[in-house]
Amino acid sequence: MLPVIALVGRPNVGKSTLYNRLTRTRDAIVADFAGLTRDRHYGTGKVGPVPYLVVDTGGFEPVRPEGIVKHMASQAELAIEEADAVIFVTDARTGLAPQDHRIAQTLRESGRRVYLAVNKAEGLPASAAAEFYELGIGEPYLISAAHGQGIGSLMDDVLARFAPQPGQEPESAGQPGPQDGPRRVRVAIAGRPNVGKSTLVNALLGEERVVAYDMPGTTRDAIDVDFDYDGRAYTLVDTAGLRKKGRVFEAIEKFSVVKTLQAIADSNVVVLVIDAQAGVAEHDAHIAAYALESGRALVVAINKWDGLDRYQREQLDLQLELKLKFLHWARFVHISALKRNGLNHLMQAVHEAWEASQAKLSTPKLTRSLIEAVARQQPPRAGRVRPKMRYAHQGGSNPPVIVIHGNSLQAVGDSYRRYLESWFRDQFGLAGTPLRIEFRVNR
């Protein structure tokens, strides 16, 4: 599971600058859950060998009144509660502020592992850190988020505990090596509170044999459940917002973006559950967008389909088409978790999405298909050049990457790229998985 790092500090100390630096790495995926959490940001990144999920908690203020502000404060608190490490950001230019002391106290009480970063320290002597010892957080790290100084050694320490042990390489979800045999498909059930996730999980687990419950004691540990469906082997990835109670799962009160993103990162196929009776919310689209950016195969389960009349069903389908247009490649399955309708279809779609994400496409097949695509529709000229496509090969799987080689390919526009994408999808039956097309210019 991705370690979670929360950035905490009063406004203007440089949290978002640091956040940007930590997430602007090669494989970074940034998710802005604006509607839900105002100005909070979530992103993945990699500085050094360990990938992580970083959360900018916004202007954290422990003492707050009621209302929306209270909601924000509790979101920040939730992020701290769920974090594996907290980076407490302070400002070397303004020095210690009374608010820093209050935040320090809250953090000490949280019992989290806290690292004290003294930001804006470019050009300052080491003695600039002296006054920050007063916070009782430990050794301050002098950094400059803006200039990228001191970040490496801070992150080395923050992530030291998560470095893979030699000989104990963790199984990385979604990146099976070619030598991997058949294995359990990791499924994450994601969605807002109340859409029916726990009902669905219980319906799936209740129908078929649960192979093993693996239930470590603490909430920080993942709850993965192995189960078979239709003779196929799955693992239900620790599903955000659910807790096991006796034989069944139930929803917990607090919705956690962090847990949702972790579960997606840790899965092979995401089932995004949408409440047909409540309609498509902005938040549904955020989860879907994150899954897409992560390259995860995805199935949309439109739950509570039972309570809708014909007109409502048509309205919902229109809404889905409009708001989740960027998921045109995914299967949308209508289900009723409560009545246990459509579960077979759902799991069939999960299986197909997984298969598609694993597709193996040979170079001759891809190249023939590419040549046919171009024969049907030439890439448009850009000025005086016309891009020339020569051959294609598969550059990766889960999600499949198709690399196209040729000349002047930098001139290929977005709409032609989309044409090729849907062409290859049709040709090779790649429903349910994101598909990446890359162009490589031959010299």
Ligand code: GDP
């Ligand atoms: P936040 O409110 O904590 O998220 O702070 P921001 O990241 O928005 O930064 C507040 C201000 O501090 C901006 O004007 C940044 O350009 C500036 N800043 C951030 N990091 C540094 C730094 O390392 N050095 C200096 N000199 N300024 C910085």
Ligand code: GDP
């Ligand atoms: P979660 O918060 O996403 O885990 O949602 P729950 O599984 O707790 O379901 C929230 C509510 O929706 C409960 O009252 C369920 O009984 C109800 N519900 C779940 N699935 C369905 C369904 O397919 N149809 C209808 N009508 N209600 C459902």
